[in-house]
Amino acid sequence: MAHPDVMVVGQVARDLVLLVDDVPGPGGTAPVRRRRELLGGKGANQAVGLAQLGASVGLLGVVGDDEVGERLLALARADGIDVDPVLRRPGTTTGLIVDVVDAEARWRYLEDLPEATLLTVADVAGAAGALRAARAVLVQLQQPSGAALVAARAAREAGRLVVLDGAPTDPADTDALLALADVLRADAREVELIGGDAPRDAAGGIAAGRALLGRGPSLLAVEVAGEGNAFVWPGGALFVPLSETPTVDDTGAGDAFVAALALGVLRGDSPERAARYAVAAAGATVGHPGGRPALTPEAIRAQLDRIPG
Numbered sequence: 001m002a003h004p005d006v007m008v009v010g011q012v013a014r015d016l017v018l019l020v021d022d023v024p025g026p027g028g029t030a031p032v033r034r035r036r037e038l039l040g041g042k043g044a045n046q047a048v049g050l051a052q053l054g055a056s057v058g059l060l061g062v063v064g065d066d067e068v069g070e071r072l073l074a075l076a077r078a079d080g081i082d083v084d085p086v087l088r089r090p091g092t093t094t095g096l097i098v099d100v101v102d103a104e105a106r107w108r109y110l111e112d113l114p115e116a117t118l119l120t121v122a123d124v125a126g127a128a129g130a131l132r133a134a135r136a137v138l139v140q141l142q143q144p145s146g147a148a149l150v151a152a153r154a155a156r157e158a159g160r161l162v163v164l165d166g167a168p169t170d171p172a173d174t175d176a177l178l179a180l181a182d183v184l185r186a187d188a189r190e191v192e193l194i195g196g197d198a199p200r201d202a203a204g205g206i207a208a209g210r211a212l213l214g215r216g217p218s219l220l221a222v223e224v225a226g227e228g229n230a231f232v233w234p235g236g237a238l239f240v241p242l243s244e245t246p247t248v249d250d251t252g253a254g255d256a257f258v259a260a261l262a263l264g265v266l267r268g269d270s271p272e273r274a275a276r277y278a279v280a281a282a283g284a285t286v287g288h289p290g291g292r293p294a295l296t297p298e299a300i301r302a303q304l305d306r307i308p309g
Contacts, residue, residue, distance in 0.1 A: 003133040004058035004082055006050050006262060009124065009151045010043020010140030010165075012061035012076075012086065013095035013113065014068050017249070017290040021103045038292045039075040040097055042140045045252055046165070049259030049281065049293035050138075051080045055266075058082035058134065060127050060151075062117045064092035085127045092116040101289055105247045119147040124154075132158035136266045138258065141166035145173035152180040163262045164217075165254075167193040178216040183265055185258045186212075187223040198225070202239035205230025209237065219271060221261055221278065229257075231275040240275050243283030243306040252291030253282040259293065260300075280304045 019034040039048065043061045050057040059081050063069030065088045072094065076083045095117040098110040124131075124147045131137050137155035139148050145168040155162045163183040167190035168174050174194055178184065188198040191208050199205040199222060209220035209232030220232045228241040260281035264274030280303035285293050 002056065003130075005055045005134065005266065006136045006138055007058045007060060007085070007131050007134040008043050008047040008050065008138045008140070009060045009119065009131075009143065009148070010046060010138075011041035011095065011113070011117070011142055012039075012044045012059065012063050012072060013041035013097050013117070014038075014072060015040020015097050015099065015290060015292070017099045017101065019101050019289050023100060023102050023108065034289060036290050038290050039072050039079070040291055041095060042142060042165070042255055044072070044076060045255035045291045045293060046138060046140065046259045047076070047081045048079050049256045049295055050263060052293055052295040053260060053263050053281070055263050056080075056082075058085055058130060060085040060119070060124070060130070062087045062089050062092070062119060062123065064088070064094040064117070065090050066092075066094055069094040085130050087123055089116050099249070099251055099290060101249045105249060107249055107251050109251075119143045121146045121150050123147065124150040128154045131155050132160070134160060136161035136163060136262060138163045138165065138262050141168050141177070143169070145170035145177065149173055149176060149180075152177060156180045161262075161266055163258065163265070165258045166190050175215065178212070181217040183219045183221070183261065184212060184217040185221040185254070185261060187254060188225040191222055199230065200224065201227065202230060205239060206232055206237045219265060219274075221257070221275070229275070229279060231271055233271045236271060238272055238275055240279045241308045243279060243303045244308065245283045245287055245303065245306060247286045249289045250286045252285045252293060255291060256285040256293040256295060257282040260295070276304060276307060279307055283307070
């Protein structure tokens, strides 16, 4: 069996999306206008995005030994994702994320993610062969830092592309993780957690990226909330505004973004091209409820036309 192009290390959960006109206050009730039940979690969303973009992809995460876990794995297989590395944790309830989105595209998350649904060092060590065999490893840093370190180290030692998404759960591991990374994607809050101020404009995003560039990664993608993304690499920088797309729900934009960015770098795109590709993928995701990407070639082309500049 061929090895995947990309192994995604991250969260797998049931995603329940509820669209309402207004979120009720205490003691109130609101009808649900639309309901979607999906394969979700950041790791699974990133794997789906990569598969939609044409990459062969494997997923390392944890589900319970319940019926929900079995259903999610079936959905992932239908998406073309190799789920052989996913662990079925005995006695564990599969994670649940409830995404409540109002008519103003404001979302609220309710999460039931038991500790047993997170990857352990031993889990990742047991999958080291699969990580080394992939051409790239995308590590979602909502997982415990120790497990993330093992994944990034296994990929680095095998000479694979290492892409990190987010900020480490344990700040003490930040330097070690950054030193192993080729690419880091961080939103504004995560930049602040890593050790700086949240950027407020394009210049601030580029400055934040340059500060992180010296700590290991050779490509930084830094969000400027509500404005766009700054991309920094040795000898270059670029700010790409958000695409001009009406937003229904932006919860999955970051996952689509990092999936497209990882694939762009893996296939050898220039930083400028990979940057616009990532922003286009994010724009193709915000027009529908839920975090699941919908990255068709037509959607990507349409979004590229909507990115200013």
